[in-house]
Amino acid sequence: MVRFRSFSLTAFLLTLFAANISAQQKKPLRFTDAHTLTITGKAWDSEPFYHRLDTARYAALSGTLKRLATHSAGLAISFKTNSSTISAKWQTSPKRPSDNMTGIAYEGLDLYILQDARWQYAGVARPSTHDISETTIVENMADGEKTCLLFLPTYDEILCLEIGIDAEASIVPNTNPFRKNILIYGSSIVQGASASRPGLAYPAKLSRQTGYHFINMGFSGNAKMETAVADMIAPLPMDAFILDCVPNPSAEEVLERTANMVNTIRRYHPNVPIIAIQSVAREKGNFDQHIARRIKLKDQYFRQEIEKLQKDDDNLYLIEAEGLLGDDQEGTADGIHPNDLGFERMLQKIRPTILEIFAKYGI
Structure with missing residues (x-):
C-alpha cells in the first residue's frame, strides 16, 4: 500500500502565503x-549591430573568419540607469558551448558597474539550455544612477x-567610457578562451x-596573418596595433607572413606603435616534445622577423613569451x-610594457 507523508495544512498555507508575498514584492520590469x-568594442560603426565587423565588405575573407566575426567578443553595451534591478532577455545562435569554456563566457552576459572610479563586477546572465534566455543579473541595488557596461x-x-x-526607472545611452582605439589581432586567446566570463577576456x-x-x-584558430586580414585591419583609424597572433599559424607561415602584416599596417600608419607578442607557452608541451619544438620554432621565427623589421622601424616592439602564464603550469584550462x-x-x-610604450607616444 502506498503511504503519503503527512503534511501540515498550516505549513502549506504559510508557504503559499510567503510565495504570494514574494511575488507581490517583485517589481514589474x-x-x-x-x-x-x-x-563599445567595435572597430567602426557597422551593421549588423552585434557583429564585430561587416563581413559583406570583405569578400576575400574565408567563410570561417566571417562566421567568427559574428561573435560578439569584446563588445559591450554602455548605459546609465537608476534602476534597483537589471535583467536581460537575449537570443543567441543554436550553437552549444565548447568543452573548455563555461556557458556564461560562451553565450552569457557579464555586467560591470562603475563604483569609486573603478569598474566593479555586478553579476552575470546565465544562458538557458535553449537559444532564448531571460534572467535577473542584479537586484536590490541602492537608489541612484549607475554607469553600466554589459x-x-x-x-x-x-x-x-x-x-x-x-x-518606473530610466535607462539612457552612455558614451564610450574608453579613450583612443587600440586593435588587438590574434587567436582564440585574444577572443577569450578560456576565461570564465566575457568580462575576463584579456582585451x-x-x-x-x-x-x-x-x-x-581575436579569431579562434584562424589568426594566421593572411593578406586579406592584413588588408582589412591596416586602414582602420587606430592609435596602436597589438599582434598576438603566433599561436595559430605554422612556423612556415610565421616566417612568410609576419613582414607583410607589419608592412601593410605601416603603409597606412607610418608612426603608430605596433606591439608584437610571442605565443603563450603551451603547457601541453611540458611532456609532448613535438608541441614544445613547434612553439619554440614559431617564437624563434617571429622574433627573427620582428628584429629584422626593427632595424628600419623604431615604432615596432616585441614582448617575449617567457613568464606570460607563470611557471607553475596552473595558468591554462586545457594546456x-x-x-x-x-x-x-x-x-x-x-x-606595464603597453602603458610605457603608449606614454612615449602621448596616447
Whole structure:
C-alpha cells in the first residue's frame, strides 16, 4: 500500500502565503532594446549591430573568419540607469558551448558597474539550455544612477538583446567610457578562451584597468596573418596595433607572413606603435616534445622577423613569451588556453610594457 507523508495544512498555507508575498514584492520590469543604447568594442560603426565587423565588405575573407566575426567578443553595451534591478532577455545562435569554456563566457552576459572610479563586477546572465534566455543579473541595488557596461558573449552571435529595469526607472545611452582605439589581432586567446566570463577576456580587462579602448579582433584558430586580414585591419583609424597572433599559424607561415602584416599596417600608419607578442607557452608541451619544438620554432621565427623589421622601424616592439602564464603550469584550462589566473598573469607582464610604450607616444 502506498503511504503519503503527512503534511501540515498550516505549513502549506504559510508557504503559499510567503510565495504570494514574494511575488507581490517583485517589481514589474520594463525592457529596452539594447540597439538603442551605446555599443563599445567595435572597430567602426557597422551593421549588423552585434557583429564585430561587416563581413559583406570583405569578400576575400574565408567563410570561417566571417562566421567568427559574428561573435560578439569584446563588445559591450554602455548605459546609465537608476534602476534597483537589471535583467536581460537575449537570443543567441543554436550553437552549444565548447568543452573548455563555461556557458556564461560562451553565450552569457557579464555586467560591470562603475563604483569609486573603478569598474566593479555586478553579476552575470546565465544562458538557458535553449537559444532564448531571460534572467535577473542584479537586484536590490541602492537608489541612484549607475554607469553600466554589459559585456556580450565571447563565442556566440547575439541575435537580439533587451535590458530590463524597474518599470518606473530610466535607462539612457552612455558614451564610450574608453579613450583612443587600440586593435588587438590574434587567436582564440585574444577572443577569450578560456576565461570564465566575457568580462575576463584579456582585451576587456585591459580596457577596464587602463581606460583605453581595446578592440578584440581575436579569431579562434584562424589568426594566421593572411593578406586579406592584413588588408582589412591596416586602414582602420587606430592609435596602436597589438599582434598576438603566433599561436595559430605554422612556423612556415610565421616566417612568410609576419613582414607583410607589419608592412601593410605601416603603409597606412607610418608612426603608430605596433606591439608584437610571442605565443603563450603551451603547457601541453611540458611532456609532448613535438608541441614544445613547434612553439619554440614559431617564437624563434617571429622574433627573427620582428628584429629584422626593427632595424628600419623604431615604432615596432616585441614582448617575449617567457613568464606570460607563470611557471607553475596552473595558468591554462586545457594546456593551451589561459584560465582566469593565466589571463591575469599575462596582464601583469604585458600591461606595464603597453602603458610605457603608449606614454612615449602621448596616447
